[in-house]
Amino acid sequence: MACSSGFGCLWIFLSFLLTGCTTGYPRQDTSGSSEDVRNCTTVPPYLPPTAVDTSERLSALRLRMQSYNLSAYIVPATDAHMSEYIGERDKRLAWMTGFTGSSGTGVITLQKAVLFTDSRYWIQAERQMDCNWELQKLVWISSIGQWILDEVPFGGSIGLDPFLFSIDDWGSYQQVLVSSNRTLVPIDDNLVDLVWGSQRPLPSTSMIYPLPDNFTGSTWQAKVSQIRTQMEDHTKKPTAVLLSNLEETAWLFNLRGDDIPYTPVFYAYTLLTKTTISLFVNQSRLTEAASRSLTAGCPGQLCVSTEEYEQVSASLRRYAQQDGVRIWIGTEYTTLGLYKEIPLEKLLTEDYSPVMITKAVKNLKEQQMMRAAHVRDAVAMIRYLVWLEKEVGNGSVNELSGARYVDHLRGEELYCRGPSFETISASGLNAALAHYSPSSTTSRTLTADEMYLVDSGGQYLDGTTDITRTVHWGEPTDFQKEAYTRVLMGNIDLFRLVFPSRTSGRMVEALARRPLWEVGLNYGHGTGHGIGNFLSVHEWPVGFQSNNVPLEKGMFTSIEPGYYKDGEFGIRLEDIALVVEAQTKYQAAGEPYLTFEVVSLVPYARNLINVSLLSQKQIQYIDNYHELIRQHIGPELQRRHLQEEYQWLQRNTQPLSCASLLAASLSTLAVGTLASNLLPGTQN
């Protein structure tokens, strides 16, 4: 999980807004002393050392605004590709405000400067912003628009960079401001960049490389042909597809880079027509092997011509001026800047491009690679859990050092290229903040008195991983056990579901909540998100939100119910699931029914499970799951001579069914015979 802003992150962000803002959803840790945060009511204002002085940059920005006759200017937190994680060069909001949280919107008028962000970030904003900035605890575009209406006089203009707003977001702002006698003005020059000037970090210069053949699902040529076939088959007969999300281009050409933290992509656009392929990228950054791969089919329809990244608008405009063309774009993530270049009658707008949809369904080789990555990932996780069991007792591990160690253990695994997001390592009350990542000021020592939650993942050449486990090394309370067990029950119930092809995730996600709902509990985030092969850890558009695509065979999604007790503890159990065909008693006439197959292979915490809350089918599921882990991870641990970890695995994957039957039987049945029947099954 670990979600920030951007398009890939909508899954959790939206549901967070829906359920989290005004209810009892955990707030940011407020235990920090008042010296931590600014106080703008004192004279002079009190600013903590973490606050950034923005007076000069704000005056400079306002001068620029005046030269464009603007009454207001909007600064979002994303980049030109609607990326979830963004490069330093694109952190305009952070530079303008001082606030480094990943989600928010800044609006600057000639008199005021305001940051809009959600409750996860309120304290952080008070620590980082100076008193030039007002904090508005709102996030919907409609409320930002309303604020603008209140501040900007009749006839005023509101500026924005059209390359930082998706068509859909632009539409939402328009809707609020339309017929209000204020004008939204797209300005191609980014005013923040003009003020930032030479201090702004330079573009990435690292190399863009091809994935080795044995880490690709199919050749890029096969992918291009597949997309062209979908263009042919479309009733609106598009002649071209424009790709502006970075994962789309990386996936299509089997290329990777490291322009963005945690996601192995590079800045690029692609214009794929029926006969030509244009890749907009800084050509001198391509390795020789990458160039060779792209030009192997030249001249011809499978020849990639490279153009400079900055040329995308001009080139798109030229193409769009030709007769008889129609360009397919995804409106959820294509920017207004590119959209403006295409005459309306030459547009084919859908939520997603065909590449986005095709990428979401993994073929057999991609599935097999994903499983292989998860075996190595499980080894790293198990090594971490074993290490924690030993180290926590002497008080030498804190959240931060734990996070570093699990990242290190992953880094030792074959094909690992680093974490897939910032590790969430949270003890006690910190874990009640679902999006918490430790920092030097908040890091708690891990102890046997507190529950500990670790949500982490890796980028491996063959697959991206993301898993959450929650543990307790001491005596959990009855309530903690019940909450953990109910979260686990939700996870299991969704995994066990059999459903028709193309069922929407939104329709079934309540199953993961039901065991919690039954007793008046819930969680304030989404139930899961898609995931890529050495791509994004939050791969849109798969998941359980209303705006996700229906579930299909070959898709991967996380399933991650949780429970958060404000000020006390947090629980989340996250596993990656593959959508597979189900074996049903009756065969449906059309497409087969589907179910989920678990891909993550790390045992659950036995001391947190209250077996008597579980149904026989749930117990059976856990036992089967633990047996699966033994089969897949046991031999791997032995092969590597990880004896201690192997013993741990044996202990932690023993069947629950025997233990529970035994417990139940002790009071009612003749213990002797039953126990002697059962015990052999529990031994190894």
Ligand SMILES: *[C@@H]1O[C@H](CO)[C@@H](O)[C@H](O)[C@H]1NC(C)=O
């Ligand atoms: C700011 O300072 C004023 C005056 O000293 C005090 O009354 C107020 O509680 C402070 N506010 C915060 C948020 O610390």
Ligand SMILES: *[C@@H]1O[C@H](CO)[C@@H](O)[C@H](O)[C@H]1NC(C)=O
């Ligand atoms: C700003 O407004 C003035 C006066 O109406 C006009 O002369 C000028 O061209 C405008 N500048 C821009 C960049 O639109």
Ligand SMILES: *[C@@H]1O[C@H](CO)[C@@H](O)[C@H](O)[C@H]1NC(C)=O
């Ligand atoms: C819009 O604002 C302009 C400038 O203030 C004014 O001249 C005009 O009458 C306004 N129109 C409406 C419909 O309010």
Ligand SMILES: *[C@@H]1O[C@H](CO)[C@@H](O)[C@H](O)[C@H]1NC(C)=O
């Ligand atoms: C393209 O990449 C090269 C090599 O990394 C770099 O020197 C150059 O400045 C880049 N060009 C642009 C336009 O960013």
Ligand SMILES: *[C@@H]1O[C@H](CO)[C@@H](O)[C@H](O)[C@H]1NC(C)=O
């Ligand atoms: C991929 O191919 C290379 C070279 O043929 C080989 O060394 C490597 O082991 C292969 N990796 C996998 C995962 O098959």
Ligand SMILES: *[C@@H]1O[C@H](CO)[C@@H](O)[C@H](O)[C@H]1NC(C)=O
């Ligand atoms: C913590 O305790 C374990 C087991 O008792 C021991 O092996 C380890 O070295 C200790 N670590 C530290 C940092 O004291």
Ligand SMILES: *[C@@H]1O[C@H](CO)[C@@H](O)[C@H](O)[C@H]1NC(C)=O
């Ligand atoms: C386990 O759940 C049962 C059934 O709700 C309850 O009676 C029992 O007290 C629970 N045990 C623990 C240790 O929480």
